[in-house]
Amino acid sequence: MEFRLTEEQKMVQETIRQFVKEELIPLEDEVLKNEREGGRPSLPPEKVKELQLKAKEMGFWGIDTPEAYGGVDFDLMMLAIVLMELAKTFVPFTFGGSADHILYYANEEQKKRYLIPTINGEKKSCFAMTELNDGSHKPNIQMLAVKDGNEWVLRGEKTWITDGHEADFVMVIAVTDKEAYEKTGRDGVTCFIVDREMGWTSKIVPTMREGNPTSLVFDHVRVPEENILGDVHEGYNLGLESVSFARWIASVRAVGAAEHLLQMAIDYSKERETVSKSMVEHEAMQQMMANYAGDIEAAKRSVLNAAFTLDKEGDNKHVASLVKLFEANMGNYVVDSVLQIYGDIYTKELPMDRWYREARLWRIYEGTDENQHTIIARNLVEQQVKIGQYV
Ligand SMILES: Cc1cc2nc3c(=O)[nH]c(=O)nc-3n(C[C@H](O)[C@H](O)[C@H](O)COP(=O)(O)OP(=O)(O)OC[C@H]3O[C@@H](n4cnc5c(N)ncnc54)[C@H](O)[C@@H]3O)c2cc1C
Structure with a gap:
């Protein structure tokens, strides 16, 4: 090793x-x-x-x-x-x-129309799975796609879709076999590639930070059969794969940001004097810095170990959930403590409010903390994974 x-x-x-x-x-x-x-x-x-x-x-x-x-x-x-x-x-x-990873599941014709133009920067995509009443804990997709001749007719609304306002096309998950979906919560859904010109509309959802999320409305949007991504009724796994990769990316981002934030706090503490000595000389400050340096180091190793595991074994949802949960929380207590170190510089002079809002999102998007708890605990209890299996 x-x-x-x-x-x-x-x-x-x-x-x-x-x-x-x-x-x-x-x-x-x-x-x-x-x-x-x-x-x-x-x-x-x-x-x-x-x-x-x-x-x-x-x-x-x-x-x-x-x-x-x-x-x-x-x-x-x-x-x-x-x-x-x-x-x-x-x-x-x-x-x-x-381009979004799941676009590589496209067939040759779809690759020419969507994958290549996206790679070349001529088209922009978004991925839409979430709905207002469909949580990561309990799948409840309401968007329906009904077959009509050689087309599918899509009806429903997606929400919190990143870049939905800028996208030229969306990869959207809809129920195509209601009975199978109601029975299993995962079978009977299909992923469609839908051009904006086919008729869906988008509306920006104001949030606490970037991410540019939007609501997408599909009001009887007709989509040709050849725009199914992957296999009909088998779209759920594409969705999960997209989310699993995004979880790992979110954890990587949390580690990089935490390193940067800790450095900001150290730089500031060296310059700032309180009770006639530099802040770095206060034991409480030293403790905070030392603890976080250790936490970030551990987080960085776990995220790189996850990269190693995913490289060797391909998609691994357990590892992606583990690092997403750990790094998102580590990033949150680092950002909170760095703000504490800045103390009364609780102003817009510094970008701390911006970092604070971003970090808070890490615990929510791509599956909440609670959702990761459920996944990790289930894998361990059902012995699909053993403790310490991946190091
Ligand atoms: C900025 C942003 C960008 C996004 N981009 C996209 C995108 O591009 N595409 C896309 O498809 N989605 C996107 N999403 C959606 C996002 O992935 C989900 O909204 C997010 O994971 C929230 O999860 P949820 O739907 O499970 O929350 P909800 O179901 O609304 O749950 C609310 C809260 O209750 C908790 N909860 C619910 N059920 C349980 C339970 N059984 N046990 C314990 N706790 C429970 C949840 O953990 C959560 O904290 C985005 C969201 C945001 C905020």
């Missing part, structure tokens, strides 16, 4: 670290200003494109895209290293040349 980054991994880490420091962190004020003035807490699309092209020149294009599609196809270990560095700013940025 090797616990050190390779020379190549260190080089990539350092390159992204510089990119974040020089290109993204200077844009934090602009993102905050947009948000405070009621706009979208994001960068203008043309700015994102400019940054993506700059990153492309440095070799960062399609970081999770197979080489056959023009990407560099990093393994998950390298992906974790890159995404942890990107998480050291709240400026929303993703490298170009990527």
Whole structure:
């Protein structure tokens, strides 16, 4: 077992670290200003494109895209290293040349129409599973798709859909066999690729932070049969796979952000004097910093171990749930304590409120803490997984 980054991994880490420091962190004020003035807490699309092209020149294009599609196809270990560095700013940025993983289940014709244009940045997608009364604890999908000749007619509403307002097409999960779905809670649902022109509409849901979630309304939207992604009635696993990967990504982000926040607190404490000595000299401060440094170290190792496991074994929902639960909570108590260290700098002068709101979301989206408790406990009780199996 090797616990050190390779020379190549260190080089990539350092390159992204510089990119974040020089290109993204200077844009934090602009993102905050947009948000405070009621706009979208994001960068203008043309700015994102400019940054993506700059990153492309440095070799960062399609970081999770197979080489056959023009990407560099990093393994998950390298992906974790890159995404942890990107998480050291709240400026929303993703490298170009990527597409949602489940789009690779598309057939050749669908790949030409959806996957390739998405990788090339000509089309934008979103993924829609959640509904207002459909929780991660109890599947209760109401959206129905009814077959009519060579088409399916979709009716229902999805909510909390990231990027739904910008997307050109959605991969949406609907019930296609009500009886099977009611019996099992997972069979009888299908994933459809639906172009916006086919008739669905989107409305922004105002939230406490970015993520750009929206509600999507499907009012008898007709979708040709050839737009089924994967197999008919078998869409649930596609949905789960998408969520499971996203859980791991959320945990990686929490670790990178926590490292950044702790560094912010250390830098601040070195400058600030209380009771005529520097804050770092106070024992209580030292204790806090030492404890969090240890927690972050443990969290980082678990997230990299998860990357190793997922690389070797493919999709592993138990590991994804474990790290999502642990890192999201670690990130939350780190952000809370860093705010405590800043003390009376409880102002908008610092981006702490922004970090606070983002961190709080980690415990909610891609499956809540409670949902992860249920999954992890069930796997252990039913002995599908043994304690310590993955190290
Ligand atoms: C910013 C944002 C972006 C999102 N993007 C997307 C997206 O792109 N696509 C998509 O499909 N979804 C998306 N979602 C939806 C998201 O994944 C879910 O809304 C989230 O996981 C909340 O889970 P829930 O639906 O289970 O909560 P609810 O079912 O509304 O539950 C409410 C609370 O009760 C708890 N609870 C419910 N039942 C139980 C139980 N049996 N035991 C213990 N506790 C229980 C839950 O844990 C939760 O805390 C997004 C959400 C947000 C906030």
